[in-house]
Amino acid sequence: MDTERGKKMKLRALLVVITTAHSVRCFDYIQTTFKRQIPEVSTGTLPLQPMYATQSTTRVACFETCHFTTGCQSVMFDGDLCQLYNHTVPGYNGDTLFAVVQRTAYSNEHDFTASKCTENGYVYNAPFSVCYKADTTLANNTYARQLCSQSGGRLMVIDSSMKQNFIESITFPTGVGVSNFRIDALKSGGTWRYADGREITSFYWGTGQPSNGYPTICIEMTSHKWNDVHVNYNHAVLCEKVL
Incomplete structure (x- = not known):
């Protein structure tokens, strides 16, 4: 050697x-x-x-x-x-x-947590202690997960009323073709689940939703409520980092 x-x-x-x-x-x-x-x-x-x-x-x-x-x-x-x-x-x-x-x-x-949420366009929301990024890149479900992963995060998991309250408190960025933001949810065998396998038990659907029988979920920009969308349709992406 x-x-x-x-x-x-x-x-x-x-x-x-x-x-x-x-x-x-x-x-x-x-x-x-x-x-x-x-x-x-x-x-x-x-x-x-x-x-x-x-x-x-x-x-x-x-x-x-x-x-x-x-x-x-x-x-x-x-x-x-x-x-x-x-x-x-x-x-x-x-x-x-x-x-x-x-x-x-x-x-x-607060300073420690905020320091972990300063890269790749993420923003720290102190009142809700959420590190998030609203990405206007249009993506299908698979690409959306990749985008979040590449920036050190995951698709936004809304698993509590507090998290939904946070969603309803923010202002989404606008862009060409942007009307919805993908979040973490996938319907398989009639059951909605998060990517980690947990069953989704609380839903925050918009008026008249779900209306299409599609297997993924987006947040509507106007109502900030849930809307079922096709897995292959392109929508903006809502990511979060787990702190």
Whole structure:
């Protein structure tokens, strides 16, 4: 393997996020993000003396040790040995080394939750604690699910009257051909279910709905109520992130 050192390698990365509540002092939430990275060119140099070393049964436990240790900038976990370093280790060839790429503290739950809802066009609604995105891209049911998944979310699940109240409180964006927004629901064998398999037991149909016998559901822009739609018809998409 020594003859392979110094050769270019593909970049592989794995992000790990550790979050704790009521961690230290006045901060309610502390979040640490770790990243594994194998450099394109490896020096083969081993890290310097660690600031701290301990036995650890799992990689996650090792991450948590760094998370709670002031000054920890990188972690090496090899077998059952967890080593913490107060610096990064550039050029080391190994997939056991993780660097701290971000450590953030939040003083309250609202700021912490809102921080997780700031990418890919999502908006955080504090009164209802919902992270959502109304996408005017027209999509059939399959493509709608893909759109939400690609942006880190899922089709909106309306499984409570509070969630429906949230729907009725927002203003939908407009666009060419936009009249409905798809949500998570599929009828099969006469039963409506969410994507996770749970049966839908409460419905918030618009006047005269369902009227077509179609197997998926949209939110009507005008009434904010439910309307059954064809699985292959193109409609706008309502996504959410689970926080």
